[in-house]
Amino acid sequence: MKVFNMLVLAIALVGCQFAHAERIKDVTMVEGVRSNQLVGYGLVVGLPGTGEQTRFTEQSFKGMLNSFGITMPANLKPKIKNVAAVAVHAELPAFVKPGQTIDVTVSSIGSAGSLRGGTLLQTFLKGVDGNVYAIAQGSMIVGGLGAEGLDGSRVVINTPTVGRIPNGGTVERAVRSPFTQGDHITFNLNRPDFTTAKRLADTINDLVGPQSAQAMDAASVRVIAPRDPSQRVAYLSTLENLEFTPADTSAKIIVNSRTGTIVIGKEVKLQPAAITHGGLTVTIAEQVNVSQPQPLSEGETVATRQSIVDVNQDDSRAFVFDPGSSLDDLVRAINAVGAAPGDLMAILEALKEAGAIHGQLVVI
Numbered sequence: 001m002k003v004f005n006m007l008v009l010a011i012a013l014v015g016c017q018f019a020h021a022e023r024i025k026d027v028t029m030v031e032g033v034r035s036n037q038l039v040g041y042g043l044v045v046g047l048p049g050t051g052e053q054t055r056f057t058e059q060s061f062k063g064m065l066n067s068f069g070i071t072m073p074a075n076l077k078p079k080i081k082n083v084a085a086v087a088v089h090a091e092l093p094a095f096v097k098p099g100q101t102i103d104v105t106v107s108s109i110g111s112a113g114s115l116r117g118g119t120l121l122q123t124f125l126k127g128v129d130g131n132v133y134a135i136a137q138g139s140m141i142v143g144g145l146g147a148e149g150l151d152g153s154r155v156v157i158n159t160p161t162v163g164r165i166p167n168g169g170t171v172e173r174a175v176r177s178p179f180t181q182g183d184h185i186t187f188n189l190n191r192p193d194f195t196t197a198k199r200l201a202d203t204i205n206d207l208v209g210p211q212s213a214q215a216m217d218a219a220s221v222r223v224i225a226p227r228d229p230s231q232r233v234a235y236l237s238t239l240e241n242l243e244f245t246p247a248d249t250s251a252k253i254i255v256n257s258r259t260g261t262i263v264i265g266k267e268v269k270l271q272p273a274a275i276t277h278g279g280l281t282v283t284i285a286e287q288v289n290v291s292q293p294q295p296l297s298e299g300e301t302v303a304t305r306q307s308i309v310d311v312n313q314d315d316s317r318a319f320v321f322d323p324g325s326s327l328d329d330l331v332r333a334i335n336a337v338g339a340a341p342g343d344l345m346a347i348l349e350a351l352k353e354a355g356a357i358h359g360q361l362v363v364i
Contacts, residue, residue: 024187024200025240031186031220032178033094038133038169040088042123044106044140047082050113057085057110064121084112088123088136090169097174101167104136114160116142125169133175138168185225185236192219195247203244 043060061083062072090104106120118140125134140163189196197215204213204223213223225232254263291302
């Protein structure tokens with residue numbers, strides 16, 4: 001039985017990842033061109049009785065009323081069931097200007113049962129420097145649903161305490177980008193590799209000229225660029241669409257011990273080795289028998305138990321690999337042996353321990 005058909009499909013994901021040319025923009029990021037995280041604290045109102053009655057929610061509610069000139073007595077405890085305290089967070093993309101909108105996510109931080117039907121009040125979104133960069137407000141889209149019975153039974157679908165507001169944040173302050181500063185542009189590889197960095201630099205030098213691009217390390221390639229912003233934009237537009245062939249991934253075998261998923265890279269090679277696998281199956285079954293007495297013996301009918309133990313051992317088969325055998329040979333041999341997915345991990349670990357695998361074995 002072919003138990004590793006899915007393994008062959010997984011091989012293609014690793015083996016063919018860098019088998020063809022890629023655009024520079026698809027495998028790199030420009031240094032300094034990045035998004036920034038924003039976060040804020042606010043109140044969601046209009047909930048259909050699924051809010052919360054906590055101390056910090058009451059304080060926030062009173063503070064909101066004070067901002068509108070309404071002062072509540074200090075000893076008065078408001079009874080609010082349609083209000084929830086929430087954390088609001090968003091990503092501020094690079095080059096976003098004031099007046100543009102961004103999506104925001106709203107998450108309950110208290111004991112609210114659901115945010116469905118609620119509306120977020122005006123909330124300031126701050127960056128890591130403490131400055132306000134956006135203001136969020138609006139009705140939420142909640143994908144989850146929760147229902148609770150009088151006996152305490154409850155049904156929850158997805159997560160009803162998290163919602164989104166598309167275009168719910170308005171940008172009030174732009175983040176200064178270092179893109180137009182200096183005499184260089186730096187490309188950072190998404191997957192650091194010395195060979196890939198060199199090939200990237202050579203591709204740019206072939207177009208622009210010698211020494212225009214230099215590989216600084218396995219992850220960064222620095223390129224000379226004009227200072228004029230318009231010229232720099234056009235220059236980067238040309239460079240990021242250049243195609244080159246990244247280096248092949250390193251020889252690696254990744255084993256997920258929880259799911260049994262095994263991925264083998266195409267560069268994995270085998271040294272001379274032999275594999276033998278023997279199957280041993282032990283089956284124990286309990287059988288209940290009924291013992292009937294002889295006629296006129298005045299005996300009693302009783303039930304008796306009988307244990308059946310069956311031991312079955314398959315024939316062991318050995319496979320010898322020649323030097324430089326590929327992963328295809330390994331997969332065929334394992335399929336021929338008839339090993340279970342759990343046995344494959346033991347076989348790979350044994351080959352690695354014996355020094356018969358040319359590649360890295362990673363267990364996650």
